[in-house]
Amino acid sequence: MSRDHSPAARPLTRRGMMLGTAQATAAVTAAGALAGVSAQAEEGDGEIWDAHVHLSGVTGTVEERVDRLLEFADRLGIARLVVFMGTSFVRHPSPEEVRQQNDEVLRAIGHAPDRVLGMAYLNPEHAQESLAEMDRCIRDGSMVGVKLWVAMRCSRPELDPIVRRSVELQVPVLQHTFDHVDGGLPGESTSADMAALAVRHPDAALICAHTGGDWERGVRTIRACPNVCAEVCGSDPTAGFVEMAVRELGSERVIYASDAGGRSFASQLAKVTGADVSATARRLVLGGNLRRLLAPALAMKGAKP
Amino acid sequence: MIVDVNANVSRWPFRRIPCDELPPLIEKLCAHRVTQAWVGSLDGLFHRDLGRVNLRLTETCRQERGVELIPFGSVNPMLPDWQEDLRRCADDFRMPGIRLHPNYHGYRLDEAVFADLVDLAAAKNLLVQLVVRMDDVRVQPGLMRIPNVDVAPLAEIVRSHPSLRMVLLNALGTLRGQALHELAATGRVWFDISTREGVGGLGTLVREVPPSRVLFGSHLPLFVLESAVLKMRESDLDDRHRRAIAFENAQGLLGDGA
Numbered sequence: 061m062s063r064d065h066s067p068a069a070r071p072l073t074r075r076g077m078m079l080g081t082a083q084a085t086a087a088v089t090a091a092g093a094l095a096g097v098s099a100q101a102e103e104g105d106g107e108i109w110d111a112h113v114h115l116s117g118v119t120g121t122v123e124e125r126v127d128r129l130l131e132f133a134d135r136l137g138i139a140r141l142v143v144f145m146g147t148s149f150v151r152h153p154s155p156e157e158v159r160q161q162n163d164e165v166l167r168a169i170g171h172a173p174d175r176v177l178g179m180a181y182l183n184p185e186h187a188q189e190s191l192a193e194m195d196r197c198i199r200d201g202s203m204v205g206v207k208l209w210v211a212m213r214c215s216r217p218e219l220d221p222i223v224r225r226s227v228e229l230q231v232p233v234l235q236h237t238f239d240h241v242d243g244g245l246p247g248e249s250t251s252a253d254m255a256a257l258a259v260r261h262p263d264a265a266l267i268c269a270h271t272g273g274d275w276e277r278g279v280r281t282i283r284a285c286p287n288v289c290a291e292v293c294g295s296d297p298t299a300g301f302v303e304m305a306v307r308e309l310g311s312e313r314v315i316y317a318s319d320a321g322g323r324s325f326a327s328q329l330a331k332v333t334g335a336d337v338s339a340t341a342r343r344l345v346l347g348g349n350l351r352r353l354l355a356p357a358l359a360m361k362g363a364k365p
Numbered sequence: 366m367i368v369d370v371n372a373n374v375s376r377w378p379f380r381r382i383p384c385d386e387l388p389p390l391i392e393k394l395c396a397h398r399v400t401q402a403w404v405g406s407l408d409g410l411f412h413r414d415l416g417r418v419n420l421r422l423t424e425t426c427r428q429e430r431g432v433e434l435i436p437f438g439s440v441n442p443m444l445p446d447w448q449e450d451l452r453r454c455a456d457d458f459r460m461p462g463i464r465l466h467p468n469y470h471g472y473r474l475d476e477a478v479f480a481d482l483v484d485l486a487a488a489k490n491l492l493v494q495l496v497v498r499m500d501d502v503r504v505q506p507g508l509m510r511i512p513n514v515d516v517a518p519l520a521e522i523v524r525s526h527p528s529l530r531m532v533l534l535n536a537l538g539t540l541r542g543q544a545l546h547e548l549a550a551t552g553r554v555w556f557d558i559s560t561r562e563g564v565g566g567l568g569t570l571v572r573e574v575p576p577s578r579v580l581f582g583s584h585l586p587l588f589v590l591e592s593a594v595l596k597m598r599e600s601d602l603d604d605r606h607r608r609a610i611a612f613e614n615a616q617g618l619l620g621d622g623a
Contacts, residue, residue: 117563117564117565118564118565129564132564132565132599135598135599136595136598136599238503239504240503240504241502241503241504241505241507241510242503273501273503273504274503274504276380295501295504296500296501296560296588297588297589297591297592298500298587298588298589299382299383299384299585299586299587299588299589300380300381300382300383303383320564321563321564322562322563323562323563323564324561324562324563324564324565324566324595324596324599324600325564325595325599326592326595326596326598326599326600327562327592327595327596329591329595330589330590330591330592330594330595331589331592333591333595334589334590334591334592335383335589336383
């Protein structure tokens with residue numbers, strides 16, 4: 061049986077905020093939003109949006125997993141979860157496996173549409189199928205972004221059609237990055253791969269997931285790429301991460317995320333709530349920036365931003 | 366009320382950290398109602414004059430009035446006459462325990478010197494805190510690649526030292542399953558929550574090990590204190606377990622050593 065996921069049912073709900081009319085918001089492209097066009101107006105009311113959540117760490121059906129994740133999120137006042145990759149982790153999924161995983165995310169969104177957002181997981185090794193999946197899940201479906209993991213380094217030209225399509229659809233691309241000191245998986249992107257992609261696509265809105273893990277390196281690597289946001293999840297709750305990111309990139313380019321359920325919501329949220337940054341910067345990082353990035357897609361879908 | 370069993374003073378060599386000076390560290394502890402913190406010195410990882418390090422740590426803790434700071438001295442058994450450092454911790458500085466960093470000091474837990482060290486610590490009724498890791502090995506500075514401590518030999522060592530009491534710090538990121546169960550089953554090993562991850566991670570932890578063996582630890586100032594605090598809020602814990610983890614288990618441990 062489904063729980064009541066409406067904002068009013070949440071124990072830690074925050075005051076709602078209007079982002080402007082749907083028409084006005086839709087006119088702001090995702091990359092334009094990333095550039096901070098309307099950052100002040102969309103600073104937010106303190107509502108927390110989590111940009112990186114998996115249906116893992118909990119068990120049961122997709123719907124049961126969503127309920128459980130929201131139960132934990134509610135305890136920390138997290139209003140919305142961006143979910144991707146379904147209930148399994150496949151590094152080089154076939155087109156069929158991609159569709160299955162995205163179907164699970166579509167179910168998750170459908171189960172709690174006021175709380176769960178989704179991004180389409182793609183494997184750039186299958187270019188045409190990836191574009192078709194973007195149409196199915198984003199253009200015609202309820203998803204609001206693209207998630208890329210470790211199938212292929214994101215600096216490769218095979219990603220170009222996907223990124224160009226993301227610009228057309230006005231959605232961000234969230235790319236896993238990790239700067240392993242010993243080197244990562246063959247297809248695993250580093251923050252430098254992300255920077256290379258960003259230079260080729262200055263009009264795309266890109267999210268550097270994990271900020272390369274080695275965030276002191278990652279922040280420096282993407283610093284000169286104004287269309288790239290640093291996303292803070294998936295690493296130890298090391299003090300100083302958010303402070304450096306805000307200082308070097310600006311508060312409009314830093315995004316809270318958890319990587320739950322592999323990580324706790326708590327340890328990753330603490331990076332932001334425990335950071336020595338201004339209240340304005342904290343609100344932007346916790347939700348304002350992600351809302352701004354997703355506003356064009358949400359507006360086009362007539363969804364509540 | 367919280368007792369934080371995993372705090373540090375002094376500087377981390379690879380970055381400045383918001384709470385790496387005492388006033389902001391105390392302010393942070395007070396802000397989250399931490400009334401007592403068990404404190405080691407980061408100098409203890411890198412300095413060889415540990416007599417001076419432990420004296421300075423003791424003085425720092427004595428002078429602080431905002432939060433009760435309990436010093437845990439550093440002992441490096443790879444240094445000559447390490448036994449004197451341990452003796453001073455127990456007899457001169459009246460510390461309740463010591464904090465060990467085998468991976469930074471260059472010994473394994475199956476070496477004889479470690480058995481000698483825990484022998485002496487147990488004889489002095491010192492609680493032994495063993496730090497499994499300080500940071501993520503995947504992103505360490507190239508100049509200082511320090512693997513996690515291999516705790517595989519530990520269960521047997523604890524079993525063979527009946528009066529030894531040990532707290533593993535920063536262990537739960539990698540210590541899981543049978544290895545975790547085996548250590549918990551000794552009844553004399555405790556674990557701090559600083560590196561426990563996973564959504565609702567403490568709720569699952571207290572089903573894996575007895576709740577009486579779980580301690581609030583933050584790894585402050587390298588980690589943000591709020592991480593451990595929010596884990597307590599996120600997880601499925603009843604009030605009894607919450608109190609036990611927050612302070613009762615730690616108080617019991619110090620009481621046992623009194």
